Amino acid sequence: MRDFVSRRAKVIPPSGIRKFFDLALTMEEVISLGVGEPDFSTPWNLCEASIYSIEQGGTSYTPNRGIQPLRDAISRWLSGHYGIDYNPDTEMVVTTGVSEGLDIAIRAVTDPGDELIVAEPSYVSYAPCVTLAGGTPIPVECLEKDHFKLRADRLMEAVSPKTKAVIINFPNNPTGAVMRQEDLKAVADVVIDHDLLLISDEVYSELTYTGTHASAAAIEGLRERTILLNGFSKAYAMTGWRIGYLCAPKEICDAALKIHQYVMLCAPAMGQVAALEGLRRGEEEKNKMVQEYRVRRNLFVEGLNRIGLPCHLPEGAFYAFPSVEKTGMPDLEFAECLLKEEHVAVVPGSVLGQGGKNHIRCAYAVSRADLAEAVKRMAHFIASNSC
Amino acid sequence: MDEKDLLLLRLLEENSRLSPDELAIMAELSGEDVRCRIAALEEAKIIRSYTTIIDWERAANGGVAAIIELKVNPERDYGYDRIADRLAKFREVKSLRLVTGVYDLQLHVTGKTMQDVARFVSEYIAPMDRIRETATHIIMKTYKENGQNFCEKEPGERLPYSP
Numbered sequence: 001m002r003d004f005v006s007r008r009a010k011v012i013p014p015s016g017i018r019k020f021f022d023l024a025l026t027m028e029e030v031i032s033l034g035v036g037e038p039d040f041s042t043p044w045n046l047c048e049a050s051i052y053s054i055e056q057g058g059t060s061y062t063p064n065r066g067i068q069p070l071r072d073a074i075s076r077w078l079s080g081h082y083g084i085d086y087n088p089d090t091e092m093v094v095t096t097g098v099s100e101g102l103d104i105a106i107r108a109v110t111d112p113g114d115e116l117i118v119a120e121p122s123y124v125s126y127a128p129c130v131t132l133a134g135g136t137p138i139p140v141e142c143l144e145k146d147h148f149k150l151r152a153d154r155l156m157e158a159v160s161p162k163t164k165a166v167i168i169n170f171p172n173n174p175t176g177a178v179m180r181q182e183d184l185k186a187v188a189d190v191v192i193d194h195d196l197l198l199i200s201d202e203v204y205s206e207l208t209y210t211g212t213h214a215s216a217a218a219i220e221g222l223r224e225r226t227i228l229l230n231g232f233s234k235a236y237a238m239t240g241w242r243i244g245y246l247c248a249p250k251e252i253c254d255a256a257l258k259i260h261q262y263v264m265l266c267a268p269a270m271g272q273v274a275a276l277e278g279l280r281r282g283e284e285e286k287n288k289m290v291q292e293y294r295v296r297r298n299l300f301v302e303g304l305n306r307i308g309l310p311c312h313l314p315e316g317a318f319y320a321f322p323s324v325e326k327t328g329m330p331d332l333e334f335a336e337c338l339l340k341e342e343h344v345a346v347v348p349g350s351v352l353g354q355g356g357k358n359h360i361r362c363a364y365a366v367s368r369a370d371l372a373e374a375v376k377r378m379a380h381f382i383a384s385n386s387c
Numbered sequence: 388m389d390e391k392d393l394l395l396l397r398l399l400e401e402n403s404r405l406s407p408d409e410l411a412i413m414a415e416l417s418g419e420d421v422r423c424r425i426a427a428l429e430e431a432k433i434i435r436s437y438t439t440i441i442d443w444e445r446a447a448n449g450g451v452a453a454i455i456e457l458k459v460n461p462e463r464d465y466g467y468d469r470i471a472d473r474l475a476k477f478r479e480v481k482s483l484r485l486v487t488g489v490y491d492l493q494l495h496v497t498g499k500t501m502q503d504v505a506r507f508v509s510e511y512i513a514p515m516d517r518i519r520e521t522a523t524h525i526i527m528k529t530y531k532e533n534g535q536n537f538c539e540k541e542p543g544e545r546l547p548y549s550p
Contacts, residue, residue: 020548034548035549036549295414298414302412347548
């Protein structure tokens with residue numbers, strides 16, 4: 001029989017944490033700091049709205065772009081919160097999570113031979129999505145000394161005549177780094193000078209702890225060359241509902257919509273209703289969750305620094321990204337042994353790109369009690385593994 | 388009263404056993420600042436007491452609790468305040484509120500047995516001047532108290548890693 005698997009599917013690497021996943025499933029009492037999702041349940045009024053819509057028979061396909069009231073609400077919300085205006089009828093698509101938005105965004109703009117620059121360390125999907133679209137991912141490192149922000153000079157070094165787009169994600173998974181307006185302006189200069197497109201995944205935008213989130217599309221000269229991706233998973237604790245959205249200038253949005261029509265048809269109908277309720281009446285619940293993440297961040301990062309895992313204070317998202325260099329263990333070994341010996345699951349930084357080497361990603365979206373216990377176990381681990 | 392005070396109140400309402408040093412880390416303040424702020428909140432009687440939420444049904448203590456509705460004739464110049472003040476002095480009365488609607492005062496009363504509660508209402512509350520009518524509702528089951536959901540199930544399994 002022939003080998004039916006495509007070269008493209010073969011060439012993308014399997015998730016670097018697969019073996020950890022299997023290992024963790026065999027263990028008891030694992031404290032997992034390995035999951036990038038809120039530990040809160042979706043606020044109940046959002047669930048109620050969705051349940052009611054199902055009772056009313058709202059179980060059919062929705063328009064490809066998503067239901068009108070949700071797009072209208074997203075448009076108002078983006079304008080009110082981040083000062084960016086998108087036409088809900090021509091410049092927006094509601095997607096099945098930001099994951100789908102990312103995929104159709106990349107496919108809408110990538111031709112074979114195109115290079116797409118990916119700011120690393122990053123979420124694991126960006127580079128494989130570029131590869132699957134026939135493009136070549138080019139990593140550019142965000143360094144710890146720069147608080148893991150993307151620096152314009154480093155970006156410039158990665159640009160070639162083949163570069164089509166730059167993919168960024170701030171607040172960042174895994175580092176918690178945030179790009180302020182002035183940081184984005186410097187990046188914008190490079191993007192504009194080299195006639196590039198920016199794909200900005202801002203799914204953690206509402207989890208910005210100091211100041212307000214600066215959206216890339218709000219920077220002068222960037223709106224017409226930005227695909228903005230955002231969603232409800234993180235801010236509204238809605239990971240399982242799979243609702244995100246893509247905003248872009250009409251021509252790009254039309255191309256993404258075409259792909260969306262063929263591969264997804266529409267985002268889940270009941271999820272769209274819940275998301276709408278979130279925008280209408282979910283602000284207070286969301287703010288409470290954000291405040292709680294901030295409290296946990298403070299406790300956890302203080303704990304990490306106290307036990308000898310240096311960690312800068314992340315300004316956004318819900319990840320701490322401490323360095324394990326001082327322990328003398330490579331991050332992969334550190335993560336594996338920590339899981340085996342202390343039953344604490346973390347993600348080794350190097351699976352998130354070269355820039356993540358010698359770091360571990362710890363999601364602090366778990367209860368304060370579990371965070372305290374995790375710190376205790378990590379301290380014990382460091383003490384029993386130091387020479 | 389600023390954002391930090393509100394955060395301290397919220398944290399303490401949820402868990403009054405947090406130490407000033409823990410609160411300091413959580414709220415991005417110094418330990419000394421937290422101590423001063425809490426002292427001021429106590430002084431201003433914004434923090435009234437530090438207490439514990441107990442699921443007495445689980446403790447199987449055999450106690451009985453009831454909600455008593457009272458229709459009351461208000462008093463010239465004092466309204467409901469003087470009678471409320473008298474009612475509040477009873478040890479059995481755990482909480483007392485003036486409410487809108489078909490009745491005026493709502494009491495939360497506890498006793499050892501149902502007879503205890505009934506006797507307290509008929510002997511002390513009902514005969515008081517200005518009380519026109521009482522209605523006693525024995526609490527059969529508490530589902531949620533002060534933000535604590537007593538019947539919440541364990542959350543669903545989360546994956547240890549994602550994606």
